[in-house]
Amino acid sequence: MQLQQLQYFVAVAETRHFTRAAEVVHVAQPSLSQQIKALERELGADLFLRARGNITLTVAGEALLPLARRILADADTARHEVLELAQLRRGRVRLGATPSLCTGLLPDVLRAFHDRYPGIQLLIEEGGSHDLVRELARGALDLALVVLPLPTASPALTTVELLREDLVVVSSPESPRPGGGRRAVRITDLEGERLVMFRHGYDLRELTVAACRSAGFEPDFAVEGGEMDAVLGFVRAGLGMAVVPRMVAARSGRGLRVTPLARPGLHRTIALAHRSDVAPPRAARELQRMLLER
Numbered sequence: 243m244q245l246q247q248l249q250y251f252v253a254v255a256e257t258r259h260f261t262r263a264a265e266v267v268h269v270a271q272p273s274l275s276q277q278i279k280a281l282e283r284e285l286g287a288d289l290f291l292r293a294r295g296n297i298t299l300t301v302a303g304e305a306l307l308p309l310a311r312r313i314l315a316d317a318d319t320a321r322h323e324v325l326e327l328a329q330l331r332r333g334r335v336r337l338g339a340t341p342s343l344c345t346g347l348l349p350d351v352l353r354a355f356h357d358r359y360p361g362i363q364l365l366i367e368e369g370g371s372h373d374l375v376r377e378l379a380r381g382a383l384d385l386a387l388v389v390l391p392l393p394t395a396s397p398a399l400t401t402v403e404l405l406r407e408d409l410v411v412v413s414s415p416e417s418p419r420p421g422g423g424r425r426a427v428r429i430t431d432l433e434g435e436r437l438v439m440f441r442h443g444y445d446l447r448e449l450t451v452a453a454c455r456s457a458g459f460e461p462d463f464a465v466e467g468g469e470m471d472a473v474l475g476f477v478r479a480g481l482g483m484a485v486v487p488r489m490v491a492a493r494s495g496r497g498l499r500v501t502p503l504a505r506p507g508l509h510r511t512i513a514l515a516h517r518s519d520v521a522p523p524r525a526a527r528e529l530q531r532m533l534l535e536r
Contacts, residue, residue: 245317247281248310250274251289255307258297334363335526338374338386340445341470343512346489347387347405351536355529362525370443375399378517384526387533389445390511401513404533409449409508410491411501412474413483419499420483426504429457436464436482438473445510450485453508474498 253263254274264271282289289303299307339348344366352364367377371388378386379398390401411420411427420435421427432454439461440447454461464482470490477484478497485508491500514533516522522530 243281243284244277245314247277247284248314250277251281251303252307252310252314254278254290254297255299255303260297330359330362330525330528332361333523333525334365335523335529336365336367336382336384337526337529338367338369338377338383338388340370340374340387340389341368342446342487342490343387344368345470346487346493347512349493351529351533355532359525359528371445372443375515378515381517381520384516384522385530386515388513388515390513392515398518399515400518401515402534404512404514406509406511408488409446409485409503409510410488411483411503412477412486412491412494412498413501414478414480415497415499417480417483417499420501424504426502428504429453429508430459432461432483432485433457433459434462437461438468438476438482438484439463439466440473441467441469446485446487449508449510453485 250263250267250269253266254260257263257266260275260278261271264274267274278289285302285306287302288300289306291298291300337348348366352366355362356364367374367383369377371392374383374386374388375392377383387404388401390403392399392401411432413420421431424431437450439450451461465476468476470486473484473486474490474494476482485503487510491498514530516526516530521527
């Protein structure tokens, strides 16, 4: 008994017509009929009652039909599982993330993923949440780490919250302590301080500026327009202080003084996003699992 024969049998059982069944399985009708007859010989029973213009299942055919469907479904599942495993030996994952997350969250997770799946190519794109959402929507990324709330609502995306991270103030150890040396500073303590500020479109820029304005003052920029590495370098050089995620400060602490923000402080919510209408590839789903379980 061959899978192909069972496929032909199910096609005839569902169409009740040999010619239409042959069209469904893309084979010549005589070949389909020969395979059905061979299956009947193998089983020792007729599967169809053949009357002109009327094809019906015999009792044996009725008994075989659910079994044949299950066998074909199991074969398809086995084929799919093997293909999925093959995708974890080779392939790629296209992951987008904000620059601060590339510095703080991703290195350890990506190292663990690479150790487990060395054949998977990791393609990382840095950008602001707005840009990453656009790249996800057009299919250029499989997954993206974004900051919630999203800049614009996108019903085509599914987001899963990963973590809620505190923001801290970093400054040069050679500079005066922010907030007069208190162990934790308030946003109002940043009034009159020179800030090193990220470029436009950076989630952290928008969050910090909004917090300052909510506290009743406009922030004073010593330098603006940098990415994360540049901002941290300018702070180390004593050009000013900056508000950055705690994970970034912890990884980049050498040459930096880290001061927490007093309650309620500032926080950001990180989420993992993917398109709702397309399931991510197996390798991307595995990376997603590792991020959620980190």
